[in-house]
Structures are given as structure tokens and as C-alpha cells.
Amino acid sequence: MPLIKFLRSTVGLKIIMGVTGAALFAFTVIHMVGNLQIFLGQEALNNYAQMLHASDEVIWGFRLGLGAVAALHIICAVVLTIRNRAARGSEAYAEYAAPGASLASRTMAISGVIVAAFIIFHLLHFTTQSIDPSFKELTEIHKGVERHDVYAMVIKGFQVPWVSAFYIISVALVSFHLSHGIASCFRSMGLTNPAYREVQEWFGLAFAVIIFVGMAAVPAAVLLGLVKL
Amino acid sequence: MSTSNSMTFNIRIWRQKNAKTPGKLVEYKLDGISPDMSFLEMLDQLNERLYAKGEEPVAFDHDCREGICGMCSLNVNGIPHGPDSQVTICQTHMRIFKDGQTITIEPWRSTAFPVIKDCVVDRSAFDRIIQAGGFVSVNTGGTPDANALPISKEIADLAMDAAACIGCGACVAACKNSSALLFVSAKASQLNLLPQGKAEKDRRVLKMVEAMDKEGFGACTNTNSCEAVCPKGIPVTFIAQLNRDYAWAMLKGAAAEPKATVGGA
Structure with a gap:
């Protein structure tokens, strides 16, 4: 079976990692743009949140799809990491300089695990609102209809200094993971050639910085009191 | 060879009797090395001296010593083919190292490349x-036109x-x-x-x-x-x-x- 051959090969699994990584990156960009609407005020952010939650079918379809993409990315990473460790062998180099390799490229598994842990915390914090259940009671009346006040929830959430600090450190790690990951996606999917290589590397680094600035801006602004209720 | 121009090295090199026995890094003090020697000539010097002392010389792969055959395969100070860029270790000269420096020499490490002896791996x-x-x-047939x-x-x-x-x-x-x-x-x-x-x-x-x-x-x-x-x-x-x-x-x-x-x- 060709598909089984594909799923068994290191190249096939890396292609899956590239495609799923690119999808997760695209989601991260959209998520960041959505977050930044907090700077447009309560009305704008809550309208956006209401729009996203307008249809259960759409949001659950999206959540399941995204979850499946993330799961595929993680499963391939685990399988490949085990195979890569086995390939390296039991006898380690007494000296190993890892020539040419960036720190991010050598620590993708570690940064990946930390990013996954952060995402779980983030979902429990703002999506299921299990960490602080009082978030569920934050509502506002908009045009005579009661709706969830996401604006108030985000501000209340990030007014806790350790939470904001944790988010800022975590998005720094997301950006560290992306600083290698974005360019690596292109390569794994086979979309790199000598003409595009440098552009893709700059694109990856630029977006790693953009994601950090865009994502960290929200907790930083709340902590500094630039955005308040 | 003038002694004033000679270099001394502390060589730490992987010694392993065969594929089955575990190996270890062994240190040798090596003096009288000319800066113009290639890396493999330096190892030849080491082996001459080991041989003279009745010890087993260090096994390492080499053939053309011109950087085109792909036989030489030494990991030097943590870098395959050593610190010089875009050359094989056989084309690397001792002048790029510092006098008195410790040089760590190991075989390629990979499960797919098992060590056979010392620094020789099975590729x-x-x-x-x-x-x-x-x-x-x-397939057989007439010789095609070159153009x-x-x-x-x-x-x-x-x-x-x-x-x-x-x-x-x-x-x-x-x-x-x-x-x-x-x-x-x-x-x-x-x-x-x-x-x-x-x-x-x-x-x-x-x-x-x-x-x-x-x-x-x-x-x-x-x-x-x-x-x-x-x-x-x-x-x-x-x-x-x-x-x-x-x-x-x-x-x-x-x-x-x-x-x-x-x-x-």
C-alpha cells in the first residue's frame, strides 16, 4: 500500500509535519490578528468573539480540525524523535559542535513540548475557563441581548502578573519554535529551491518576531494599564 | 625538518579493538609535527611512533588523500572533517591548529555506520x-549522438x-x-x-x-x-x-x- 509506505518513511512523516506546521502557523497568525482587536476597544473585540461563536457547527468543525492537525503534528514529531535518537546510536560524541545549526533548530522537540503545555494551559484559562470559573459570569448587554464579555475576561485574566509573565515567556517560546519552524516547513514540503531559500528564511524570522510582538502586546498592555475596563 | 618550526599536539583519539569491544579515547603526546603536514600525515607520524614502540597503530580510513575519494572520515574537535570549511580532513593542514592544542579525533557516529576498529566505520x-x-x-543499442x-x-x-x-x-x-x-x-x-x-x-x-x-x-x-x-x-x-x-x-x-x-x- 502506497499510503502505508508514505506513513512509514521519514520523508513522508516530515512532509506531514511540514503541512501541519504550516497550518498551525497560519492559525497562529489569524489568532494574533484577532487578539489585536482588543486595542480597538470592548465593542470590537466582543463583536469578533460573538461572530466566531455564532454557529456551533462552524466553531466545533474548526476546533476538531485544528485539534486533528495539532495531533498529527505531535504524533509525527514523537515518532520521528524516537527514530532520530535510535539513528544517532548509543555511543555519543565526546565532542560535538553541531556546526551550522541554530539553537532553535536543535531544540525543536523541547520547545515543542513547552508550547504544547502552554496551549493546554491557555485552553483551560480562556476557552474552557476552568482555571478561573468566574470568567464565565462576565457578560455584557449588547443591543438588548446578553453576551459573553471577552474584553473583560482578557483584562481580568492578564491583570494577574504571574499569568501575564507566563504568557509572555510562552509566546517567546512559540516564536523561538517558529524561528526555525516556518522555514523548515517550506523545506519539508519540498517548496524550497536555491532561488527561494533565503526569502523563506527571512520570512520565517520576520514572522517569528511579528508573532512575538503581536501576541505579547496584549498581556503587556494590560499589565501596563494601557488597556483597562 | 627544523625543530624551531615544529608543533606539539595532545592527541585524544578513539581506540576500539573491534566492533564488539567497547572503545575509549586515548591520549598521545605528539611533537615534531610540521605545520605543512596534512592531518593524515600527522596521524602517520603517530602510527610510526606507536609501531616503533611495539604498539598497535591507529586504524583510520584513507585512500586518495586528494579530497576526492570520500574515504577519510574523522570527526575532529566535534566537527566532521575538522574545522576547515569545504575540505576533507586529508586536505586539512596542521597549520590551522594551534601549537600545543588538544585535538580530539573520533569516528563517524551513527547506528547505520558501526565502528569496525578505532576510527574506521562501516559505510x-x-x-x-x-x-x-x-x-x-x-539499454544496448547504437551510441547516441553527443548533442x-x-x-x-x-x-x-x-x-x-x-x-x-x-x-x-x-x-x-x-x-x-x-x-x-x-x-x-x-x-x-x-x-x-x-x-x-x-x-x-x-x-x-x-x-x-x-x-x-x-x-x-x-x-x-x-x-x-x-x-x-x-x-x-x-x-x-x-x-x-x-x-x-x-x-x-x-x-x-x-x-x-x-x-x-x-x-x-
């Missing part, structure tokens, strides 16, 4: 990958860049995952790019990747270590090319077993 895994698809099938197959300058140059691979295995040795993808992609692309190799392209890519995985090499995580140590400067873009060729071959269903057609066998 026949590469031969089996070539046997799986790194060739073109040439019958037009090949653009750009493609010819690219194929030559890939063909520069000497199969030394430094890419595997440098990679944190022991991935052989720079070697495999160069060996596949040198043929895939040219009209003579196109006919068997899909089959070649699939077979070589399958053979590579079977040998136990790891996956490519795009760290660029292979490219940094490659004595021929083969770029990692060939790996992306192979990934693309592999994906296409899979999409076309080239991995499926051929079905018997009407009137066929």
Missing part, C-alpha cells in the same frame, strides 16, 4: 542505498553540483539525527535532473528513500549541519528537491505494485 549502508536506485539503466539530448546550462550546473558528492558520510556524522538525506538527495538529484535519469525518477526516489529508512538513518530536521560540514559544499536545497520529488512520486501512485494490463503478462 556499506550508502552502497546499499545506491544499489536501490542510484543508477540509470542503460542529441539538449540540456540547459543551468540544469547541467545543478546536476554537477549534486554529483560533487563523494559519499564520505560527513553529513550523517554531523546531523543530530544521523540523517542521510543530503547524501541521498544529491545522489538522486544528479540523475533526476538529467534526461537520462528522468525515466526512472519516481522509482529511484521511492526506492532510495525506502533503502535509507531501512538502514536506520534518521529524519531531516533542516538544521543545516550537513551543509556546513560537506567537503563539497552541497546545499540543503537538494533535500527540499528530494522531498518534492518524493511527494510527487507518491501522488502519482508510483509506489503501488504494477497491475497486469490487458494483453500484458
Whole structure:
């Protein structure tokens, strides 16, 4: 079976990692743009949140799809990491300089695990609102209809200094993971050639910085009191 | 040789009796080394002295000593082929090291390249990958005209860049995952790019990747270590090319077993 051959090969699994990584990156960009609407005020952010939650079918379809993409990315990473460790062998180099390799490229598994842990915390914090259940009671009346006040929830959430600090450190790690990951996606999917290589590397680094600035801006602004209720 | 110009080194080199016994790094003090000696000539000096003392000389692979055969394979101070860029260790000279420096010499490390003795590893895994698809099938017939197959300058140059691979295995040795993808992609692309190799392209890519995985090499995580140590400067873009060729071959269903057609066998 060709598909089984594909799923068994290191190249096939890396292609899956590239495609799923690119999808997760695209989601991260959209998520960041959505977050930044907090700077447009309560009305704008809550309208956006209401729009996203307008249809259960759409949001659950999206959540399941995204979850499946993330799961595929993680499963391939685990399988490949085990195979890569086995390939390296039991006898380690007494000296190993890892020539040419960036720190991010050598620590993708570690940064990946930390990013996954952060995402779980983030979902429990703002999506299921299990960490602080009082978030569920934050509502506002908009045009005579009661709706969830996401604006108030985000501000209340990030007014806790350790939470904001944790988010800022975590998005720094997301950006560290992306600083290698974005360019690596292109390569794994086979979309790199000598003409595009440098552009893709700059694109990856630029977006790693953009994601950090865009994502960290929200907790930083709340902590500094630039955005308040 | 003038002694005023001679260098002294503290050599830490991997000694291992055979594939079955565990090895260890052994230190040797080596003086009277000329800065103009090649790295392997320095090891020859070490072996002469060990031999004179009745000790077993250090085994290491070497052949042409001109940087084109791909036999020499030493990891020097943590870098395959040593600190000099785009040269093999046989073409590296002692003048690039500091007098009195400690030099750590180890064999390639990879499950697919088991140590046979001292710094000699078994690289026949590469031969089996070539046997799986790194060739073109040439059928008998008249000699084709040299200009019958037009090949653009750009493609010819690219194929030559890939063909520069000497199969030394430094890419595997440098990679944190022991991935052989720079070697495999160069060996596949040198043929895939040219009209003579196109006919068997899909089959070649699939077979070589399958053979590579079977040998136990790891996956490519795009760290660029292979490219940094490659004595021929083969770029990692060939790996992306192979990934693309592999994906296409899979999409076309080239991995499926051929079905018997009407009137066929």
C-alpha cells in the first residue's frame, strides 16, 4: 500500500509535519490578528468573539480540525524523535559542535513540548475557563441581548502578573519554535529551491518576531494599564 | 625538518579493538609535527611512533588523500572533517591548529555506520542505498549522438553540483539525527535532473528513500549541519528537491505494485 509506505518513511512523516506546521502557523497568525482587536476597544473585540461563536457547527468543525492537525503534528514529531535518537546510536560524541545549526533548530522537540503545555494551559484559562470559573459570569448587554464579555475576561485574566509573565515567556517560546519552524516547513514540503531559500528564511524570522510582538502586546498592555475596563 | 618550526599536539583519539569491544579515547603526546603536514600525515607520524614502540597503530580510513575519494572520515574537535570549511580532513593542514592544542579525533557516529576498529566505520549502508536506485539503466543499442539530448546550462550546473558528492558520510556524522538525506538527495538529484535519469525518477526516489529508512538513518530536521560540514559544499536545497520529488512520486501512485494490463503478462 502506497499510503502505508508514505506513513512509514521519514520523508513522508516530515512532509506531514511540514503541512501541519504550516497550518498551525497560519492559525497562529489569524489568532494574533484577532487578539489585536482588543486595542480597538470592548465593542470590537466582543463583536469578533460573538461572530466566531455564532454557529456551533462552524466553531466545533474548526476546533476538531485544528485539534486533528495539532495531533498529527505531535504524533509525527514523537515518532520521528524516537527514530532520530535510535539513528544517532548509543555511543555519543565526546565532542560535538553541531556546526551550522541554530539553537532553535536543535531544540525543536523541547520547545515543542513547552508550547504544547502552554496551549493546554491557555485552553483551560480562556476557552474552557476552568482555571478561573468566574470568567464565565462576565457578560455584557449588547443591543438588548446578553453576551459573553471577552474584553473583560482578557483584562481580568492578564491583570494577574504571574499569568501575564507566563504568557509572555510562552509566546517567546512559540516564536523561538517558529524561528526555525516556518522555514523548515517550506523545506519539508519540498517548496524550497536555491532561488527561494533565503526569502523563506527571512520570512520565517520576520514572522517569528511579528508573532512575538503581536501576541505579547496584549498581556503587556494590560499589565501596563494601557488597556483597562 | 627544523625543530624551531615544529608543533606539539595532545592527541585524544578513539581506540576500539573491534566492533564488539567497547572503545575509549586515548591520549598521545605528539611533537615534531610540521605545520605543512596534512592531518593524515600527522596521524602517520603517530602510527610510526606507536609501531616503533611495539604498539598497535591507529586504524583510520584513507585512500586518495586528494579530497576526492570520500574515504577519510574523522570527526575532529566535534566537527566532521575538522574545522576547515569545504575540505576533507586529508586536505586539512596542521597549520590551522594551534601549537600545543588538544585535538580530539573520533569516528563517524551513527547506528547505520558501526565502528569496525578505532576510527574506521562501516559505510556499506550508502552502497546499499545506491544499489536501490542510484543508477540509470542503460539499454544496448547504437551510441547516441553527443548533442542529441539538449540540456540547459543551468540544469547541467545543478546536476554537477549534486554529483560533487563523494559519499564520505560527513553529513550523517554531523546531523543530530544521523540523517542521510543530503547524501541521498544529491545522489538522486544528479540523475533526476538529467534526461537520462528522468525515466526512472519516481522509482529511484521511492526506492532510495525506502533503502535509507531501512538502514536506520534518521529524519531531516533542516538544521543545516550537513551543509556546513560537506567537503563539497552541497546545499540543503537538494533535500527540499528530494522531498518534492518524493511527494510527487507518491501522488502519482508510483509506489503501488504494477497491475497486469490487458494483453500484458
